[in-house]
Amino acid sequence: MSSNHLYLVDGSGYIFRAYHRLPPLTNRHGTPAGAVFGFTTMLWKLVDELHKTDGPTHLAVILDASSKTFRNEMYDQYKAHRPPPPEDLVPQFPLIRDAVRAFSVPCIEELGLEADDIIACYSEAAMAAGWKVTIVSSDKDLMQLIRPGLDLLDTMNNRRLGREHVLEKFGVEPEQLGDVLALMGDSVDNVPGVPGIGPKTASQLIQQFGDLATVLASTDAITKPKLKQSLIDHADNARLSRELVRLKCDQALPEPLDDLALKGLPPEPLRAFLEDMGFKSLLAKVGGTSTGGPTVLALAPTGQEAPPPPPKLDAVPFSHKDYEAVVDEDALDRWIAEGFKCGRIAVDTETDSTDPVRARLVGVSLATAPGKACYIPLAHIGDGLLSETPRQIAKATAIAKLKPLLEDPSILKIGQNMKYDMVVLAREGIAIAPYDDTMLLSYDLDAGLGGHGMDDLAQRHLDHACIEFKTVCGTGKAQITFDKVTLERATEYAAEDADVTLRLWQTLKGRLAREGATRVYELVDRPLVPVLARMEQAGIKVDREELARLSAEFAGEAARLEGEIHQEAGGPFTVGSPKQLGDVLFDRMGLKGGRKGKSGVYSTDVNELERLAGEGVTIARMVLDWRQLTKLRSTYTEALQGQINPATGRVHTCFSMAVAQTGRLSSTDPNLQNIPIRTEMGRRIRDAFVAEPGKVILSADYSQIELRLAAHMADVPALKEAFAKGDDIHSLTAQEVFGEVTRDTRARAKTINFSILYGISAFGLANRLEVPRAEAQAMIERYFARFPGINHYIAATLAEVREKGFVTTLFGRKTHLPWIRSSKQGERQSAERQAINAPIQGTSADIIKRAMLRMEPALAAAGLADVRMLLQVHDELVFELAPDQVEAASVVIRDVMAGACEPYVTLSVPLGVEIGTGPSWGAAH
DNA sequence: TGGTTCACG
DNA sequence: GACGTACGTGAACCAG
Structure with a gap:
């Protein structure tokens, strides 16, 4: 029999109680912190008091990740009347997570689940393992879980609540409590229940009949006529209510039970947290402050203007010689112990390749405080000439020692672009968690204000120039891999x-809550990291022989065309040189209408050549065809063959999370987000992306998501109605703008619809449609007249960006547009168009990211855990799965994608999802 | 390295 | 009246 005793703290209950018990206070940074203080005090008291008794062996704080959950899918009115949390409480949630971490206690939350459900899951698992469980809460819903070995602890009056308490309060056994709660309903959570039935009657009915089903089936036996009729009329509501109050206890545990083991109270991280928050009275308890300050609460009442946070100047200079090379186990143990003591640690891996899937781990660096960092070489070899293999800890030994630290749920790991380290360390059997990513912190705070690479950030925030990689490893042909760098140099660079x-991290983390970026960081970008890491590791199979065949075919055809082009031009020249081509066309051949750009070369882009081809210039058409063939060959059929990973036989792209200004992902090495599809020849390349034998490719894409979002965000009744009915949106636009729907007007309408998303100008539209500018102007005016809301959206967005300097998506993601205040008209207008587009493109990016986050758990819950998500192409997700999984997976994928906004945002248009399958990516469209 | 072109959403 | 002219990406190629 195990003597383990798990304590589960209902964090949400704690937070609200703390918030309402204390006056509004701010901390030394000027952020509201009353609830943080109250929560910290209560948690302290709990841990302290439990310590004196035969307290817990395991402890976790459970929080609600989102305000709405699966219950809203059952009943859209669930918790609908609950007001949003007070404005000054919202920024305190992340600080409260920090507080829990400072206590070295795991903090658990899960999208789509309420804290109550997570508590039920852990209770279930712990009881099954023979543990005792105590839930720190006095919530009546949680009383359903009470049974021998499980009780509730009400910390307000230090009471243990067991079976007797339920019997006394509700007159039924804990197992029957759910039925009572269903009948009586809950006005706060908006659980309907049965009208006219309160706690008394509900309890009495369940006592009499035993359970809800019997009550509903036995209305004949009920004598009171009103009660009887109400039960008959609202039986469905009662059943729905039963499901709403039922706790979900069959979900996978976010952290294994064993990871909740209590470790006592390491004073260091706690001290750091309390000092940072300015909680002096608590600081005194933890062992006195350095200043020995007063033990009164050092918080200032709100009311007066909060002072701006003091600029954090790093007092500690960068001193490369102070970094330590860790080459023996004792030293490593010391660093790991320091990590546990601090409660957070910066981690970085060094490898021999920029491609994380190919990269071999060469070393790991750690930092526990500014200036206090080390490098642990693991696979360094000499340069083969002068230096020999240096002394270092055996890789397996070091990995085994680092693993508990890197996976400990109470120790925060901090990285820059953690996805890379995750992919590398996954192959060493390490799954880093929990983590923060400074690149993503910067991206979610400062998108549009500059790069988010470490060198950019160090320069911008620390006024420090990092050692450049090229000064360590060289460039070009002379470049060496990191394992050949001397230990001394490697330590300076890596540490x-x-x-x-x-x-x-110290600079950026605190800004998150103050600047309203917490939600998008914690609930979108940060959790997406491991999802993308798995997609990159999975890769996608390409048929090398097919690519080679296409390559040869394209090469032959291009060579033939090149000969004809030279003949037509009257002599050989480099067709691929825009400069030479321009000279040949407009000077040597004397064609008319050549336009020169800034750099003095004739433009020979597709528009210009199409114009000439339309005028019957045969060489223009030939050049266009030649360009297409050589483009397809060099960028796709040739390059792609070289990108196949020899170990996996697949192509592993790298998704960049912090490049696009709008929140989109981008894809590199190779870019798999621009594989051809629009032309027949290009589409054949997509056919070379295949499923492995016995599997098929499934492609699911949002149909016209950006137009739908525009209809919602600009609140355009006609467009919303059309999307709701499933009408063809371009035909509708054609009807409204041109008065008739033909092939031609529909095509023009499509262009107009796109131009709206991109920030329209009459000149630009005139160019696209090849109509006079005045005509384009008239179309725009007609569009605005027919779809009121669009011009209002544009005006409101521009007013907002001019005032704030940034725009936001429906999910709160910011894009900063500093050029909006430029003195140059061109720059300003460009920023205006970006401002109009960014909220729409960015919201679309948020939505598909949310779908990706939920996809794996949803598939797993449907017994489809081995369906693999491979690619994201902005509005499309690509999967690989067994043919007999297609039917079930399609349902899950469609549901997850179509419902990805919920619960935070409810759109006024439906999101359409189109799904196709086939042996190749091309065939799946 | 910068400019141009073109593949995708 | 002039200005500059569709949003977001990445990669290959030429030429200086």
Whole structure:
């Protein structure tokens, strides 16, 4: 029999109680912190008091990740009347998570589940393992879980609540409580129940009949006529209510039970947290402050203007010689112990490749405080000439020692672009968690204000120039891999990375709540990291022989065309040189209408050549065809063959999370987000992306998501109605703008619809449609007249960006547009168009990211855990799965994608999802 | 390295 | 009256 005793703290209950018990207070940074203080005090008291008794062996704090959950899918009115949390409480949630972490206690939350459900899951698992369980809460819903070995602890009056309490309060056994709660309903959570039935009657009915089903089936036996009729009329509501109050206890545990083991109270991280928050009275308890300050609460009442946070100047200079090379186990143990003591640690990996799927781990660097960093070489070899293989800890030994630290749920790991380290460490059997990513912190705070690479950030925030990689490893042909760098040099470079990362975290993390970026960071971008890491590791199979065949075919055809082009031009020249081509066309051949750009070369782009081809210039058409063939060959059929990973036989792209200004992902090495599809020849390349034998490819894409979002965000009744009915939106636009729907007007209408998303100008539209400018102007005016809301959206967005300097998506993601205040008209207008487009493109990006986050759990819950998500192409997700999984997976994928906004945002248009399958990506469209 | 072109959403 | 002219990406190629 195990003597383990798990305590589960209902964090949400704690938070609200703390908030309402204390006056509004702010901390030394000027952020509201009353609830943080109350929560910290209560948690302290709990841990302290439990310590004196035969307290817990395991402890976790459970929080609600989102305000709405699966219950809203059952009943859209669930908790609908609950007001949003008070404005000054919202920024305190992340600080409260920090508080829990400072206590070295795991903090658990899960999208789509309420804290109550997570508590039920852990209770179930712990009881099954023979543990005792105590839930720290006095919530009546949680009383359903009471049974021998499980009780509730009400910390308000230090009471243990067991079976007797339920019997006394509700007159039934805990197992029957759910039925009572269903009948009586809950006005706060908006659980309907049965009208006219309160706690008394509900309890009496369940006592009399035993359970809800019997009550509903036995209305004949009920004598009171009103009660009887109400039960008959609202039986469905009662059944729905039963499901709403039922706790979900069959979900996978976010953290294994064993990871909740209590470790006592390491004073260091706690001290750091309390000092940062300015909680002096608590600081005194933890062992006195350095200043020995007063033990009164050092918080200022709100009311007066909060002072701006003091600029954090790093007092600690960068000193590369102070970094430590860790080459023996004792030293490593010391660093790991330091990590546990601090409660957070910056981590960086060094490898021999920029491609994380190919990269072999060469070393790991750690930092625990500014200036305090080390490098642990693991696979360094000499340069083969002068230096020999240096002394270092055996890789397996070091990995085994680092793993518990890197996976400990109470220790925060801090990295810069954690996805890379995750992919590399996954192959060493390490799954980093929990983590923060300074690159993503910067992206979610400062998108549009500059790069988010470490060098950019160090320069911008720390006024520090990092050691450049090329000064360590060289460039070009002379470049060496990191395992050949001398230990001394490697330590300076690698430890600096960890040091810089830690300092950046200290600068950026606090801004998150103050600047309203917490939600998008914690609930979208940060959790997406491991999802993308798995997609990159999965890769996609390409048929090398097919690519080679296409390559040869394209090459032959291009060579033939090149000969004809030379003949037509009257002599050989480099067709691929825009400069030479321009000279040949407009000077040597004397064609008319050549336009020169800034750099003095004739434009020979597709528009210009199409114009000439339309005028009957045969060489223009030939050049266009030649360009297409050579483009397809060099960029796709040739390059792609070289990108196949020899170990996996697949192509592993790298998704960049912090490049696009709008929140989109981008894809590199190779870019799999621009594989051809629009032309027949190009589409054949997509056919070379295949499923492995016995599997098929499934492609699911949002149909016209950006137009739908525009209809919602600009609130355009006609467009919303059309989407709701499933009408063809371009035909509708054609009807409204041109008065008739033909092939031609529909095509023009499509262009107009796109131009709206991109920030329209009459000149630009005139160019696209090849009509006079005045005509384009008239179309725009007609569009605005027919679809009121669009011009209002544009005006409101521009007013907002001019005032704030940024625009936001429906999910709160910011894009900063500093050029909006430029003195140059061109720059300003460009920023205006970006401002109109960014909320729409960015919301679309948020939505598909949310779908990706939920996809794996949803598939797993449907018994489809081995369906693999491979690619994201902005509005499309690509999967690989067994043919007999297609039917079930399609349902899950469609549901997850179509419902990805919920619960935070409810759109006024439906999101359409189109799904196709086939042996190749091309065939799946 | 910068400019041009073109593949995708 | 002039200005500059569709949003977001990445990669290959030429030429200086």
